[in-house]
Amino acid sequence: MEIGHVGLYVRDFDRMLAFYQDVFGFAVTDIARNEKRSIVFLTADPTSHHQLVLATGRPDSEQHLINQLSFRLKTLAALRRVYQHLVDAGIGNLEPLTHGIAWSVYFADPEGNRIEAYVDTPWYITQPHRTTIDLAASEEEIVAFTENLCRNAPGFMPLDAWSRATAQNIRAL
Secondary structure (H helix, E strand, O other), X not given: OOOOOEEEEEOOXXXXXXXXXXXXXXXXXXXXXXXXXXXXXXXXXXXXXOOEEEEEOOOOOOOOOOOOEEEEOOOHHHHHHHHHHHHHOOOOOOEEEEOOOEEEEEEEOOOOOEEEEEEEOOEEOOOOOOEEOOOOXXXXXXXXXXXXXXXXXXXXXXXXXHHHHHHOXXXXX
């Protein structure tokens, strides 16, 4: 089982659409606009019609209805490209971290939703864990720093060992 897609209510439809296309390279698969409602279906996976849906109708209050929207990337290089793109675009309050189990950068979209772009590491450590990292460093430096941190953290084990142990606790549907 995996998360199929996430839908967000938005206030500024065009600004949010441009943001997610620009930062993550999402393609529009379908879009409908009228006076009452606009909705767009976005994907970065050609085998999935949509991974993200944006629809008008977000209330004007400052209340955020989600904790965060997380996008898993395939490689540390991809995460470093996203990070550099955010820096170049002048996105503020970037928070590059390692959780031991993942390298991440946290930031806000134009409507203040907390966004995480991340890539898994090959290690497990007890969570929660947050250590600031320099995503502008070389991949070799980031990997070495994180591996050293993990090897000295509670619960350390290779990710494949953690996966085998966890698989025994998952109930089949």
